[in-house]
Amino acid sequence: MRIPEHGASEEAVLKQLEEYRANDVPWRSGRTFGYVYDGGREAEAVAKKAYMSFLSENALDPTVYPSLLRFENEIVGMAARHLNGDADVVGNFTSGGTESIILACKAARDRERARRPDLGTPEIILPVTGHAAFHKAATYLGMKVVPARVDPGTFKADVAAVRSALSPNTVLLVASAPSYAHGVVDPVAEIGQVALEHDRLFHVDGCIGGFLLPYFAKLGDAVPPFDFSVPGVTSISMDLHKYAYAAKGASVILYRDKSLRRHQLFTSAAWTGYTMINTTIQSSKSGGPLAAAWAVLQFLGEDGYLELARQVRDASRRLVEGIDAIDGLYVMGKPEMTLIAVASDELSVFHVIDLMRERQWYIQPQLAFDGLKENFHLLVSPGNTAWVEQFLTDLDECTQQAKTLESGAMARQIEEAFATIDPDSLSKETFDQMLGMAGIGSYDIPEKMADINEILNALPQRLAEKLLGEFVNELFRQPSE
Numbered sequence: 001m002r003i004p005e006h007g008a009s010e011e012a013v014l015k016q017l018e019e020y021r022a023n024d025v026p027w028r029s030g031r032t033f034g035y036v037y038d039g040g041r042e043a044e045a046v047a048k049k050a051y052m053s054f055l056s057e058n059a060l061d062p063t064v065y066p067s068l069l070r071f072e073n074e075i076v077g078m079a080a081r082h083l084n085g086d087a088d089v090v091g092n093f094t095s096g097g098t099e100s101i102i103l104a105c106k107a108a109r110d111r112e113r114a115r116r117p118d119l120g121t122p123e124i125i126l127p128v129t130g131h132a133a134f135h136k137a138a139t140y141l142g143m144k145v146v147p148a149r150v151d152p153g154t155f156k157a158d159v160a161a162v163r164s165a166l167s168p169n170t171v172l173l174v175a176s177a178p179s180y181a182h183g184v185v186d187p188v189a190e191i192g193q194v195a196l197e198h199d200r201l202f203h204v205d206g207c208i209g210g211f212l213l214p215y216f217a218k219l220g221d222a223v224p225p226f227d228f229s230v231p232g233v234t235s236i237s238m239d240l241h242k243y244a245y246a247a248k249g250a251s252v253i254l255y256r257d258k259s260l261r262r263h264q265l266f267t268s269a270a271w272t273g274y275t276m277i278n279t280t281i282q283s284s285k286s287g288g289p290l291a292a293a294w295a296v297l298q299f300l301g302e303d304g305y306l307e308l309a310r311q312v313r314d315a316s317r318r319l320v321e322g323i324d325a326i327d328g329l330y331v332m333g334k335p336e337m338t339l340i341a342v343a344s345d346e347l348s349v350f351h352v353i354d355l356m357r358e359r360q361w362y363i364q365p366q367l368a369f370d371g372l373k374e375n376f377h378l379l380v381s382p383g384n385t386a387w388v389e390q391f392l393t394d395l396d397e398c399t400q401q402a403k404t405l406e407s408g409a410m411a412r413q414i415e416e417a418f419a420t421i422d423p424d425s426l427s428k429e430t431f432d433q434m435l436g437m438a439g440i441g442s443y444d445i446p447e448k449m450a451d452i453n454e455i456l457n458a459l460p461q462r463l464a465e466k467l468l469g470e471f472v473n474e475l476f477r478q479p480s481e
């Protein structure tokens with residue numbers, strides 16, 4: 001592919017952009033239970049205008065754009081208050097939950113290295129329900145994740161397991177509020193006690209719930225304490241591009257005080273160009289996401305957020321109740337927010353996902369892990385709330401239909417064929433063979449996902465990761481001429 005020889009008109013370019021959308025998930029329909037956090041057309045319009053108006057500003061250097069520094073400090077101030085932080089709490093605006101988490105891990109690693117010269121490979125104790133971003137952080141930062149089991153009935157972190165995972169190399173404990181997969185809040189107060197007893201840092205992953213849970217508490221729900229009011233909590237990540245309905249590229253990482261945040265920052269005078277002062281991973285970065293997040297916070301305000309929280313809370317409750325009444329399905333644990341995992345002992349949930357997709361509903365698969373069953377996942381945003389009853393009716397029908405479909409054969413075949421394969425020597429041929437078994441001949445995105453999900457679910461974790469890596473490595477390629 002080449003850069004077009006001659007420039008085109010604005011109209012022609014924009015028309016082409018729209019054409020490219022044809023096969024995208026139709027999230028505006030309200031039938032997508034994931035990926036989007038739809039705070040309504042008005043909030044979206046404000047975000048877009050603010051984003052565009054600061055699109056070209058560069059947050060590379062806070063000294064030349066006082067506006068951006070002010071947005072950031074005000075957002076961090078609002079976030080700190082929202083999470084019961086005192087005046088000592090500091091933080092930064094980042095591009096998303098993953099960046100916030102990587103920074104929290106980096107700060108913990110470097111602080112502990114400075115404090116303990118004999119530290120070995122720095123370890124993060126992560127309940128198995130903790131977000132994959134911590135694994136990514138550990139991989140990037142040369143750290144090690146030490147997994148801790150969760151309670152198989154509630155899916156909450158097991159405090160005894162966290163305690164017994166401690167080692168002289170532990171630099172960070174982690175809890176989720178709530179976990180993405182099952183939507184339950186870990187016992188933050190108890191883990192905070194472990195952190196204090198052992199003088200360790202403790203990060204609360206409030207990426208998805210940090211913003212919303214305080215509104216659930218205001219609505220009268222029994223939200224367990226999870227923020228800076230809990231002794232022992234030293235940092236919290238909270239995404240604004242989730243339930244604060246900001247444009248994507250918006251999260252905050254907060255620390256209990258400056259001495260902890262100091263290890264996050266990067267400065268360099270070791271080259272011939274401008275001196276670098278980077279608070280986050282990115283260097284040159286658009287002011288758009290920052291301005292958009294600030295604008296949406298102003299536009300919706302406490303009353304706006306409370307009303308949206310009421311809508312998603314009521315819809316989530318109704319979904320849990322409705323799903324439990326469907327013969328063949330059950331909700332895993334007791335979801336405390338807007339994230340619902342649904343499993344079955346009688347049928348393949350992967351078939352349910354495909355059948356629902358034929359009816360234009362989009363729900364995410366979650367694979368079995370560490371003895372916890374595979375399931376499908378619902379993430380409820382305000383855009384979904386009008387669709388709940390229709391969704392439940394279709395889900396019931398698709399579930400009954402899924403009972404008649406064959407499942408498990410693929411998993412058995414895969415287990416037999418690939419159980420002994422060493423992930424590190426996975427050849428292109430074996431990989432193609434696997435795809436072939438799933439009925440996928442090329443590297444395009446398949447329509448029906450049940451077979452591929454079943455394969456991934458049956459494969460040993462490392463082999464599944466390897467397979468996904470190969471797939472992605474093929475998916476992103478130059479278009480044929």
Ligand SMILES: *Cc1c(COP(=O)(O)O)cnc(C)c1O
Binds near residue numbers: 097
């Ligand atoms: C979304 C999420 C993350 C990662 O955030 P991104 O914004 O996708 O990078 C981390 N933890 C939890 C609990 C999340 O829900």
